[in-house]
Amino acid sequence: MKLPDLTELALRNLRESVLRNSLTTIGISVGVASLVAMLSLGIGLQQLASRRLMKSGLFDTVVVTSRRDLRNFNREEERNGPAPGESRILDEPTRLEIEHLPNVVEAYPDIRFITELRYEDKPHLTMVAALPPSAQTNDAFEAVQGHFFSSDVAPEAILQKAFAEELLGKTPKAGVDETSVAELAAPLLGKELTMRYAQREAASIGPSKSANDNSTAPADQSLAGAAYSVVSREQKLKIVGVADLDPESMRGPTRARVFLPLKLAESLHVMQPTDLREVSRAAGDEPVYSSVSVRVKSPSQIQTVEDTVKKMGFNAFSILDASKSIQQFFKVLDVFLGIFGSLALAVAFIGIVNTLVMAILERRREIGIMKAIGASDGDVKRLFFAEAGAMGILGGIVGVALGWAIGQVINLGTNIYLKSQSFPPEHFWSVPWWLVAFAVVFSFFVSLAAGLYPAGRAARLDPVQALRYE
Amino acid sequence: MSSTARSPQSAPIISASAIHAEQLCRHYRMGETLIRAVDGVTLTVRAGEFVALLGSSGSGKSSVLNLIAGLDRPTSGSVTVHERNLAQLSREELAKYRLHTVGMVFQSFNLIASMTLAENVELPMRFAEVDREKRDDLAREALARVGLQARMNHRPSELSGGEQQRAALARALINRPQMLLADEPTGNLDSHTGTEILNMVREFNQQLGMTVVMVTHERALAERYAQRLIFLADGKLVGDESNLAVAAEPEPVRAEGGQQ
Numbered sequence: 001m002k003l004p005d006l007t008e009l010a011l012r013n014l015r016e017s018v019l020r021n022s023l024t025t026i027g028i029s030v031g032v033a034s035l036v037a038m039l040s041l042g043i044g045l046q047q048l049a050s051r052r053l054m055k056s057g058l059f060d061t062v063v064v065t066s067r068r069d070l071r072n073f074n075r076e077e078e079r080n081g082p083a084p085g086e087s088r089i090l091d092e093p094t095r096l097e098i099e100h101l102p103n104v105v106e107a108y109p110d111i112r113f114i115t116e117l118r119y120e121d122k123p124h125l126t127m128v129a130a131l132p133p134s135a136q137t138n139d140a141f142e143a144v145q146g147h148f149f150s151s152d153v154a155p156e157a158i159l160q161k162a163f164a165e166e167l168l169g170k171t172p173k174a175g176v177d178e179t180s181v182a183e184l185a186a187p188l189l190g191k192e193l194t195m196r197y198a199q200r201e202a203a204s205i206g207p208s209k210s211a212n213d214n215s216t217a218p219a220d221q222s223l224a225g226a227a228y229s230v231v232s233r234e235q236k237l238k239i240v241g242v243a244d245l246d247p248e249s250m251r252g253p254t255r256a257r258v259f260l261p262l263k264l265a266e267s268l269h270v271m272q273p274t275d276l277r278e279v280s281r282a283a284g285d286e287p288v289y290s291s292v293s294v295r296v297k298s299p300s301q302i303q304t305v306e307d308t309v310k311k312m313g314f315n316a317f318s319i320l321d322a323s324k325s326i327q328q329f330f331k332v333l334d335v336f337l338g339i340f341g342s343l344a345l346a347v348a349f350i351g352i353v354n355t356l357v358m359a360i361l362e363r364r365r366e367i368g369i370m371k372a373i374g375a376s377d378g379d380v381k382r383l384f385f386a387e388a389g390a391m392g393i394l395g396g397i398v399g400v401a402l403g404w405a406i407g408q409v410i411n412l413g414t415n416i417y418l419k420s421q422s423f424p425p426e427h428f429w430s431v432p433w434w435l436v437a438f439a440v441v442f443s444f445f446v447s448l449a450a451g452l453y454p455a456g457r458a459a460r461l462d463p464v465q466a467l468r469y470e
Numbered sequence: 471m472s473s474t475a476r477s478p479q480s481a482p483i484i485s486a487s488a489i490h491a492e493q494l495c496r497h498y499r500m501g502e503t504l505i506r507a508v509d510g511v512t513l514t515v516r517a518g519e520f521v522a523l524l525g526s527s528g529s530g531k532s533s534v535l536n537l538i539a540g541l542d543r544p545t546s547g548s549v550t551v552h553e554r555n556l557a558q559l560s561r562e563e564l565a566k567y568r569l570h571t572v573g574m575v576f577q578s579f580n581l582i583a584s585m586t587l588a589e590n591v592e593l594p595m596r597f598a599e600v601d602r603e604k605r606d607d608l609a610r611e612a613l614a615r616v617g618l619q620a621r622m623n624h625r626p627s628e629l630s631g632g633e634q635q636r637a638a639l640a641r642a643l644i645n646r647p648q649m650l651l652a653d654e655p656t657g658n659l660d661s662h663t664g665t666e667i668l669n670m671v672r673e674f675n676q677q678l679g680m681t682v683v684m685v686t687h688e689r690a691l692a693e694r695y696a697q698r699l700i701f702l703a704d705g706k707l708v709g710d711e712s713n714l715a716v717a718a719e720p721e722p723v724r725a726e727g728g729q730q
Contacts, residue, residue, distance in 0.1 A: 001596055001597055001599065002596075002599055004602075005596045005599075005602075009596070012584065012585075013584070016584045365580075366582050366583075366584075368580075369580045369581075369582060370582075370593070370597075371541070371565070371568070372539070372541060372568065372574050372576075372580070373568065373569070373573075373574065373593060373594045373597070373641065373642075374565060374566070374568045374569025374570070374594050374597045374598065374645070375565065375569075375597050376561070376562050376565035376566070376569075376597070377561050377562070377565065378562070379565075379597055462542075463541045463542075464536050464541050464542050467541075467576070467580065
């Protein structure tokens with residue numbers, strides 16, 4: 001029998017016992033829906049996680065340090081690489097060299113220092129770090145109160161929530177809901193902070209070289225015999241933003257609570273801890289960086305860049321491996337969710353077998369007639385397969401729609417909840433096109449498999465017996 | 471198949487053998503007992519012949535018909551139809567044989583209840599993979615031939631027994647078989663309708679040169695239409711006589727390859 005005829009006959013047969021076949025098809029739909037729902041949730045969560053992690057800048061960043069920096073990330077390298085004393089210095093030419101490597105978006109020095117900030121004449125000691133303009137896309141600044149730096153040299157600061165609390169003299173009470181960022185930001189935005197810092201100045205050049213209007217009288221604090229002197233200075237900063245999340249959560253104890261624009265921070269020539277270490281070999285005014293953050297075009301190129309940088313004689317570190325295990329986790333999660341989804345489909349599978357076996361009993365005579373007038377075993381088998389397949393495709397399509405609808409409802413419900421908890425809405429439910437296609441095809445093949453036994457049984461039916469059956 | 475031109479006066483009525491059964495047996499085992507439904511039947515039916523298989527119920531006449539129809543396989547012996555030994559055909563080949571070589575009508579009509587008459591008549595052509603457009607025309611034609619053109623889109627349940635049997639006849643002949651096998655075709659019909667159906671069968675036999683084997687237990691009916699009466703009892707052939715009254719009738723027949 002030709003395929004169009006087969007399909008037509010199958011659909012007509014399905015319409016004949018519309019209730020039973022509809023129920024079976026609904027069974028398949030529920031199975032497919034649960035499969036789609038589970039997998040969508042898995043995929044959605046994975047996408048959410050990787051979106052968050054991507055934006056966090058963790059997965060496209062390689063942190064480069066000099067081998068001279070003994071706070072090594074990798075003890076192995078330390079042992080195998082060249083002796084720290086012989087390795088290269090991480091200075092401006094090296095930074096440029098790294099920045100010009102293929103696939104590198106930017107390489108910016110990691111400027112951070114502990115210093116004193118005065119707010120309303122009260123001193124606060126904290127870690128200050130510089131942020132490149134690209135940090136604007138960082139996840140942590142998505143929900144920032146106020147705004148990001150207006151320019152890379154603007155005398156502005158963004159505070160971390162905890163520091164804002166400190167400035168306002170609020171200490172979070174245990175067990176009580178934290179103060180909202182908006183509440184903290186309101187009195188602080190637009191206010192001024194005075195940062196007092198130690199400026200590193202080349203000894204040969206006058207103190208006014210990088211001085212700005214806010215500098216106070218430079219006390220003569222030059223270090224005798226060194227290539228530079230250290231001058232105490234002040235810088236006024238306008239508070240433009242308060243960030244809820246911690247953009248440097250990965251930094252652990254060295255994470256900063258106040259952020260400055262990178263170019264501004266560079267121009268301040270703040271004394272860095274490495275400066276002291278490099279004192280014996282520092283030449284001139286060129287700063288030496290303790291570490292340089294290298295942003296790579298995409299996480300897939302991390303490894304290449306990391307290897308190249310290592311070959312240049314530096315330590316390089318990325319959390320690529322961590323991301324790998326996260327991806328692995330989600331793959332495993334997908335498999336588990338898929339298995340749960342498939343359980344429902346397995347029940348539907350049995351439903352199809354049952355329906356078709358019942359159909360054989362009911363249509364025994366009809367099968368006998370068809371055989372008597374010339375239907376081959378193959379024709380009968382294919383007819384039952386077509387019926388199973390049609391139910392599968394139909395159930396698959398309805399199931400995908402149902403699964404999608406369930407997802408939308410759950411997404412909506414969760415977002416209403418998130419909103420009530422004053423969190424930004426999230427899209428953690430994703431039904432990609434491949435999943436739609438996969439679900440329908442899967443449902444089709446599962447149904448065909450379910451039709452295997454009934455179709456075989458129908459085909460083997462003895463026509464003489466079948467015709468005798470009333 | 472014989473292929474001489476029509477010449478009623480001189481040609482032998484029947485030439486080649488259409489069906490030949492040799493020591494045909496069909497035994498069933500039912501628990502401890504062996505049922506010999508057909509037990510060593512040897513017979514020959516010539517092409518274009520109208521044969522009636524007579525016998526009381528349980529005599530094995532339907533079993534013989536099923537064996538000729540290729541619906542069943544002999545336990546031993548052979549049944550050869552148009553030089554093909556059915557016992558040696560595969561299931562697939564038997565299905566093809568049923569599709570193209572034989573047409574069947576039954577006592578209970580055996581139309582598919584969920585289909586209209588047109589669809590019922592069309593069904594064998596679907597199995598034969600005839601093109602859709604051609605199928606529609608042929609089905610309409612076949613139903614018109616049995617006087618049911620107005621009932622094409624009715625379901626069997628909406629029709630009388632006679633009409634259903636006429637539709638079944640149209641279906642049996644739709645793939646232009648060489649042989650019509652009828653199992654008690656009038657068993658469920660009143661005598662008037664039965665006569666009407668058998669007139670039609672005779673018409674096909676005579677006009678199309680179709681071999682007809684009809685199972686019946688009504689001797690009178692058989693005598694009126696069949697050229698030959700074969701009697702069965704307990705699975706054995708117990709009588710085989712020519713029905714001179716019918717055989718001598720005008721418009722004798724020769725087969726023409728089952729073609730119209």
